[in-house]
Amino acid sequence: MERIPFDVDEYVRRVQSSPCFICAMVAGEHDSVMEQIVVEDDENLVFLPRYPLLLGYVLVAPKVHREHVVRDLPEDVYLRLMSLVYRVARAVEMVVPTERTYLLSLGSQQGNSHLHWHVAPLPPGVPYREQQFYALMSENGVLPWSLEQAIEMAGKLRSALAELS
DSSP states (O other): OOOBOOOHHHHHHHHHHSOOHHHHHHTTOOSOSSSOEEEEOSSEEEEOOSSOSSTTOEEEEESSOOOSTTTTSOHHHHHHHHHHHHHHHHHHHHHSOOSEEEEEEOOBTTBOOSOOEEEEEEOTTOOGGGSGGGGGOGGGOBOOOOHHHHHHHHHHHHHHHHHHO
16 A cells, blocks of 8 residues: 655644544534545534545544543444444445455544544455554555545445445
8 A cells, every 4th residue: 555654743733732623524614625524414424534544444423522432422322323334334345445344433532532433444465564553553654645536435435325225
């Protein structure tokens, strides 16, 4: 996988000094068109990250600012969110070749605290030493990515989700 260097220190500075980017997206006030919205419903939002680590990488988040995976969500809300994560993962696997799909809820009280799930499709043929956490660490670089590619990927994912409905 071709990757380009990523300034982790600048990213940390921006995340820790800015308002919640997911809440900004929900409010229509976000500053990046790279985070293309794939689909949303009354409760949740699915979008492409600004800095993709793998082709087809998608984030899924509740619209309401929640921070803890289980203690901040009633069980029915959690199950609806996880059902969406499942459908999104299936759609991603329809769109990009995938050896394995990683599903993670990452974030921190120190930055990116809004609950979100990462749907990360590992492409076939990645050497074992470059899989798992290695593949998901921006310190190892991010994919070169353009707005045109983001728009195209979001469209393909929307179509795949529609097929699954």
